Amino acid sequence: MQKNKQMQKNKRQNVKNVRSVIRQTVTGYAGLSLGIVLAVAGAIVTALLPPWILGSIVDTITAGNAVPVALVILYFAFTVLTGLTESLREGLLTVFGQKITHALRSSMMDKYTNLTAGELTKQEPGTIVSRFVGDVDTVEHLFTSGIISMFADACKIISILVVIWLKNRGLAIVLLILLPFLYWFTRTVQKNMLKAQIENRRAVGRASGHVPETLHNIRTIHTLGKERYMEQRYDEYIAESYRAVDRTNFYDAIYSPVILILNAIVVAFVMLFSASGNAKVLTLFGMSAGTAVAVINYISQIFTPVESLGMEIQTIQSAVAGVHRINEFYVLEELPERVRNLETPVTTEEETPFVELQNVTFAYEDDSRKILHHLSFQVYPGEQVTLSGRTGAGKSTVFKLLLGLYQPGEGKVLIQGRDAFQIPENEKRSLYGYVEQTFHRVPGTVKDQITLYDDSFTMEEVREAARIAGLDATIEQLEKGYDTLCTSEIFSQGQWQLLSIARAAVAKPKLLLLDEITANLDAQTEEEVLQALKRASEGRTVISISHRVNAETGRIITF
């Protein structure tokens, strides 16, 4: 089972870009992919047939014969079939598009889990969300309303042209000449609309930003009596947006009429030519009444896919940009493969240091400045140690090395004799607890804050952790106790800090790392926090970073 997962993971790691994820999805769901191809082709073919049959019906009537019922039923049957294949195509495309987005997001999350700590801190959370959500959605659109429908539309145009060629050669030539112009017109309108829409979005952004700004600055507005001025500004922003919207409206309103008038003109020409009685013209344009009905039908069918074609090209363009950004994400630096099944024995004897830095030199990758120079120190089991030094001396960096976030350039960082960077994920919590200046709230209940979604902790352990932190009474008073959903207002800043002590203490770690935890607290809360720490530190090895050094903090290491 474990091995299986491992293999799966390795397989996933081979995934390096959007294209390979898509390829895997297509081959992974071969039946689905085949179904889409068939449905697309089916919808094109079946849509061609009804007008053809209609033509025969009209011709039959014109000849003065009764229409066979079978022909009528055939006409309807193909209409039904068209609907069904279209429905099938839409359904399959939806499923397929979602499979691709799921696979993409999964593989991106794998990638994210393997990023180096340096890359993790460099990524803006907002940017990550737009990569995972917005950009992946554009890839989905690429399939559901981009490439495949573009292919379908192109096929539709070609097949209609072929049918018209068979029915009325002259009209096919007219359409062939007309289509490039039609396409050009469609794109011009769409491009201009997009431009106006972007402008509008910008203006809308300004206008809607004006409201929170007003709320924020309401005191200034009131005391300076600037209500009217603010109203004028708002009106200006809205007016700006409306100028842009008006432009969009213009293009939106002009497109269909132009197309339909064009449609009418083409029909008119065909009718005129076929009525000309000129033998030469008739070799190209001659047709029966039935054909005329069919042709009118086809002409109106050919204009729709041209319009869609334009939209699809736009979708593809924006998807290409999204794919590009996702691929950039895929090349971020990954962690080196961890040494699995770490064989180094854990040393727990009293005399060997619990934590040891041996001649450590370290610099962050994007910064040539060395933070640590040949630093060495040992901390023995049960010892309480304070790291001291001026700001920027690298105290926090030492913590990051101990937490296995970074590897030292030279030297060794050892916890219980093992390389700190190689400590497996599932051992981390019982080995060390880390308390920072600020509490990082996760979505969920109070219990989730303490356990970080680890269900292996019993309720008793959670309560014990809260008791150590001195928060148990406060939590019990909440309406739903430990199951209360956390919002920022349920605890004060100091209480959140206490909660982070509970989070660190719940797994009963052997080592506590405390980073400037009282820096933002007032005297009263600071006292509470220190008391909690005293309880938490009992029988543990503690390394802390603090500017305020006092007698209780034990041995001091200065660097």
Added chain:
Amino acid sequence: MRKNAWKKEQERMKQISEAVKKDQILYYFKTQWPVLLAVTFSGLIYNLGLLAGPWFEGRMTGCLVDILGGKAGYQDMLVLVTAYVMSIAIVQISRYIKRFYVRRFANNVNRDMKEILYRSLVHRSRAELEEEGVGNVMTKAILDVDDCAEGMRKFTTEIFDTGVALAAYVGMLLFYDWRLAILGMLFLPVSYVLAEKMKRNVQRTGAAYKEQSGDLSAATLDRATNAITYRVYGREEERRQAYEANLTDYETSAVKTNIWSTAFPPLYRIISMTGVLFILYFGSKNVLGTGWKIWDVAAFTTFLSCFLKLAVKSSHAAKLFNAVHKAQVSWKRIKPLMKETTYEDDSLVQEPGTLEVSDVSFAYPGGEKIYEDFNLSATPGQIIGVTGAVACGKSTLGKTFLCEYPYEGRICFRGKELSGMTKAEQNGMVGYLGHDPELFNDSVRNNILLGDDDDPEKYLKAVCFDGEVAEMEEGMDTIVGNGGVRLSGGQAQRLALARTLCHKRPVLILDDPFSALDRKTEEEVFANLRKLVADSIVILLSHRLYLFPKMDQVLWMEDGKVTAGTHEQILEKFPEYARLYEAQADGADAHSTQEGGPDHAEK
């Protein structure tokens, strides 16, 4: 029901306008009558003219048959074709006019509603907006306006495109052969009822999808925000699996909602098309002379083409009701906020005068007393320094003059009680600059002038900000960003001070305006301040005391008590003041940063 409303509206338009009621939706239809008139005319022409297409197509086919049969000539076709193109052109031009003006109508309504909402928002008191949550409600209402106006647009559009067009098509079908028309249309209601039934599923799955998509974004944001925490605590693999579960839920809900909304419409169309079976069969009988009516081929094709268009159109009928429903929901939320009232807003800038404060004490509603025994007597030109320990309540003392909450005691300016003045008078008396510079996302110039006609340069000079502004790429027209993010803390402070000076009031309350400035600049600005507002009373709250010997009076706050005196008197009376002053006189600029923090937290 909506149609009735529409009719009523038309009748009302004729009447002489009654009292303006902006919380009535009809008001918006009424004020936009010229636009709506254009929409009505072009809409009618367009939708009735739609019949021209099928009719002409039928005639042309018939004419072709006649020509082939030798019964008509080329000339007949030419006439027919020309008329066809002309009529299509007229119809389509009307369509253009209709589409354009319907959207303009929605735009205008949108703008009018937003302006009313905004006006009512900007006049609400700070307490209402922030503490009672009115601000959030109104922000949401402004977003609701978009939905409402969009709904009104769709309603107006569909009235013509669906209502009128459907009626026209049905009329034409009935005219040609009423029995066949009824037979053909039998299936339209079936398809409509089915679509309506399915709508609930569309909405339900749509809502579920929206929720899932929100969850996914939240999960992604959490994963990215707390990445290091999860790594340090060894929770990454578990989080990855939880995310995978999120993805699976998202996929399921997305597939469901998309299938309901994309895979079903073609099926409804099939049902509406069922009637074509009868039309082809009985219609051909009509042509052959064995049916209910006598038709020629032209009538047959017209009838058929009319029916095909009707089948497509009827699937839009649901849209009309959806649009109305959506608009109603959002309008209901906006309506209570749309009451139009008149506001007095221009502040009446008052003449300089003396300020008498006697026995003032203050507590937030339901809270303990923040300070008491506040006594002060000040004449124009005086600068009064206010200080005390961290969190002693000096910011609260400054804000007392804003009358956001009632105070006890008397504050008299030129013999008039502050709390008895109108809002405009109060605003014309007190100028206030708080911790938060409250800058606007606008140019440096506009931030100072706020629409007034003045020279910003002299105020920039006074706050020693002119040099830096001149060095900016666009100088005075540089946009400062949201809340002034593109400026440093000290720059933002000075810009806000320049704005306060530009809108001079006889009493100026400045809460720590120099906290981010170096000592030299601070002294320079202070000297300029004295010159520029020589006839105003300035109350300067600060924790940096080296300027205090230059103050005309000093207010010392300790244990909720306010004591007024000269610098020397306070120095003598209060050892704590002396200690603070001595400590800072050593030139330790650093104190300021340490003390700045907690004071900001005070509300």
